[in-house]
Amino acid sequence: MEAVVDELPVILGAFWLTVKLTVVSGVISLVWGIVLAAMRVSPLPVLRGAGALYVNVLRNTPLTLIIVFCGLGLGTVMNVQFSQDDLSLNSFWLSIVGLSAYTSAFVCEVVRSGINTVPLGQAEAARAIGLTFLQTLRLVILPQAVRAVIAPLGSLLNALVKNTTVAAAIGVMEAALRMKNLFDAHGDAIIPIFLGFAAGFIVLTLPLNLLSGRLAQRLAVAR
Amino acid sequence: MKDRATVLYDIPGPRTRLRNNVLTLAFGVVLLLAAYFVWTKFDEKGQWDGKLWQPFLQADTWTELILPGLRNTLTAAVVAAVLALLFGAVFGIARLSDHRWVRIPAAVVVEGFRAIPLLMMIFFAQYGGSLAGLTVSEFAAVVFGLMVYNGSVLAEIVRAGILAVPRGQAEAGYAMGLRKNQVMRLILLPQAVTAMMPAIVSQLVVLLKDTALGFVVAYADLLNAGARVVPANYANLIPSVIVIAVVYILINLALGYLANWLERRSRRSRKISADPAAAEMAGGEVALAR
Numbered sequence: 001m002e003a004v005v006d007e008l009p010v011i012l013g014a015f016w017l018t019v020k021l022t023v024v025s026g027v028i029s030l031v032w033g034i035v036l037a038a039m040r041v042s043p044l045p046v047l048r049g050a051g052a053l054y055v056n057v058l059r060n061t062p063l064t065l066i067i068v069f070c071g072l073g074l075g076t077v078m079n080v081q082f083s084q085d086d087l088s089l090n091s092f093w094l095s096i097v098g099l100s101a102y103t104s105a106f107v108c109e110v111v112r113s114g115i116n117t118v119p120l121g122q123a124e125a126a127r128a129i130g131l132t133f134l135q136t137l138r139l140v141i142l143p144q145a146v147r148a149v150i151a152p153l154g155s156l157l158n159a160l161v162k163n164t165t166v167a168a169a170i171g172v173m174e175a176a177l178r179m180k181n182l183f184d185a186h187g188d189a190i191i192p193i194f195l196g197f198a199a200g201f202i203v204l205t206l207p208l209n210l211l212s213g214r215l216a217q218r219l220a221v222a223r
Numbered sequence: 224m225k226d227r228a229t230v231l232y233d234i235p236g237p238r239t240r241l242r243n244n245v246l247t248l249a250f251g252v253v254l255l256l257a258a259y260f261v262w263t264k265f266d267e268k269g270q271w272d273g274k275l276w277q278p279f280l281q282a283d284t285w286t287e288l289i290l291p292g293l294r295n296t297l298t299a300a301v302v303a304a305v306l307a308l309l310f311g312a313v314f315g316i317a318r319l320s321d322h323r324w325v326r327i328p329a330a331v332v333v334e335g336f337r338a339i340p341l342l343m344m345i346f347f348a349q350y351g352g353s354l355a356g357l358t359v360s361e362f363a364a365v366v367f368g369l370m371v372y373n374g375s376v377l378a379e380i381v382r383a384g385i386l387a388v389p390r391g392q393a394e395a396g397y398a399m400g401l402r403k404n405q406v407m408r409l410i411l412l413p414q415a416v417t418a419m420m421p422a423i424v425s426q427l428v429v430l431l432k433d434t435a436l437g438f439v440v441a442y443a444d445l446l447n448a449g450a451r452v453v454p455a456n457y458a459n460l461i462p463s464v465i466v467i468a469v470v471y472i473l474i475n476l477a478l479g480y481l482a483n484w485l486e487r488r489s490r491r492s493r494k495i496s497a498d499p500a501a502a503e504m505a506g507g508e509v510a511l512a513r
Contacts, residue, residue, distance in 0.1 A: 068438065078461075133232050162341070187350075190351055
C-alpha cells in the first residue's frame with residue numbers, strides 16, 4: 001500500500017498519458033471514421049472500394065502489429081519524425097497514428113450501421129426538396145445516424161481507453177508499461193500496485209459508460 | 224446493406240452519370256497519386272528492393288522462422304479459446320443464478336476483468352505468479368490474460384443469449400417438472416448456444432488478434448517472428464511486417480466468413496426460438512470494439 005502512496009505522482013502521470021492518447025486518437029478516429037463511412041455509402045464505386053479495402057485490412061490486423069509497424073517501420077526505418085529531439089514525444093505521436101488508423105475502421109462500421117437505422121423516407125424527402133448527395137448526408141442523414149450510435153461509439157471509446165495500453169509495445173510509458181516498471185521497482189507490493197492501476201482504469205471507463213448511456217437516451221431521435 | 228445504401232441517391236440520369244464518371248476519374252487519380260506518393264517514399268528508403276523480399280520466396284524462411292511462430296500463435300489461441308469458453312459458460316450462468324452469493328461475486332469478476340486492459344492482466348500473471356513461487360512462462364501469461372478477458376466478454380454473450388430465449392421455454396420446462404439444472408442444460412443452453420454462435424465466433428476472432436500482445440512479453444508468436452526474428456536475419460522489417468499482416472488478415476477473414484455463414488444458417492433455422500440478433504447486440508457491441 002505504501003508503494004502506491006509513494007508512487008502516486010508517477011501513477012497519475014502514467015494515467016494522464018493514457019488520457020491524452022485516448023482523447024487525441026479518439027478525436028482523430030471519429031473524424032476519419034465518419035469520412036470513411038461517407039466514402040463507403042457514396043455513389044462512386046472508387047470511393048466505396050477504397051473505403052471497404054481500408055476497413056477490411058485495418059479491422060483484421062492485430063492492433064499490436066499496427067502499432068509496431070508505426071513505431072519501428074515508420075519511426076525507425078522510414079524515419080518519420082514528429083519531434084526532432086524528444087524521443088518519447090515521437091513514439092507518442094507514432095502510437096497515435098496507429099491507434100487512430102485502427103479505431104477509425106471500427107468508427108466507420110458503427111456510423112455506417114447508424115446510417116442504416118435512418119428511415120428511407122428521410123433520404124427520399126431530402127432528395128425530393130432537391131438536396132445533393134453531400135447535402136443529404138450532412139444535413140439529414142448523418143445528424144440522425146450519429147445520434148443513433150452514441151452507445152456503440154461509447155463502447156468503442158471505452159475499448160480505446162484499454163487499447164492505448166498496446167502503445168507499450170513501442171515503449172510509450174502509459175499505464176500498463178508504467179505498472180510493469182513499478183512491479184520491477186517494488187517486488188514486494190505487486191498486488192497493491194496492480195489493484196491501484198485496475199482501479200484507475202475502472203475510474204476512467206465507468207463514467208464513460210454511464211455518460212454514453214445517458215447521452216444516447218437524451219439525444220435519441222423520436223420516431 | 225447494398226440496396227439500403229443506394230436510397231441515398233437516385234438512379235443516375237445522363238447528366239449525373241457524366242458527373243459521376245468525371246468524379247470517379249478525379250478521385251481515382253487522387254487515390255493513385257496518394258498510393259504513388261507512399262510507394263516513392265518507401266522506394267526512397269529502398270523498401271521494395273528485391274533482396275528484402277527475396278527471403279519470403281525461400282522455403283526455409285517459412286519453415287524455420289514464420290511457421291513456428293504461426294504455430295505458437297494458433298496454439299495460444301486454441302488453448303485460450305477453450306479456457307475462455309469454459310470461463311464464459313461458468314460465469315455467464317453464475318450471473319443468472321437465483322442465489323445472491325453466487326450472482327454478485329460472478330458479476331464483480333466479469334465486470335472487473337472486462338474493465339482491465341488485457342496487457343495489464345498479462346503483466347500481472349507474470350509478476351503475480353512469481354510472487355506465488357511459480358515460474359510463469361510467456362505462454363501461460365498470455366493464455367491466462369486471454370482467458371480472463373475474453374472469458375468475461377463471452378460470459379456476457381452467454382448471459383444475453385440465455386436471456387434471449389423466450390420465457391415460455393423455461394416455464395414449460397418447469398411445468399413438466401424439470402429441475403433448475405435440467406431446464407438450463409436441456410432447454411435454455413441448446414437454444415442459446417445456437418443463437419450466440421455468430422457473436423462467439425466474432426469474439427474468437429478478437430481473441431486470435433489479441434494473441435499478438437504476446438509480442439510485448441516476448442512470446443514467440445507470429446508477430447514476434449515477423450517483427451523480431453525475420454528482420455534480425457534479413458534487416459527487412461517493413462516487408463516482413465507486411466507479409467505477416469497478410470497472414471493475419473487471411474486467417475481473420477476466413478473466421479469472419481465462418482461467423483457470417485453461421486449467422487445466416489441460424490437465421491434460417493426454425494428450430495430455435497431465441498433471436499440471434501438479440502444475443503449479437505448484447506455481446507457484439509463489446510466484441511465489435513476490440
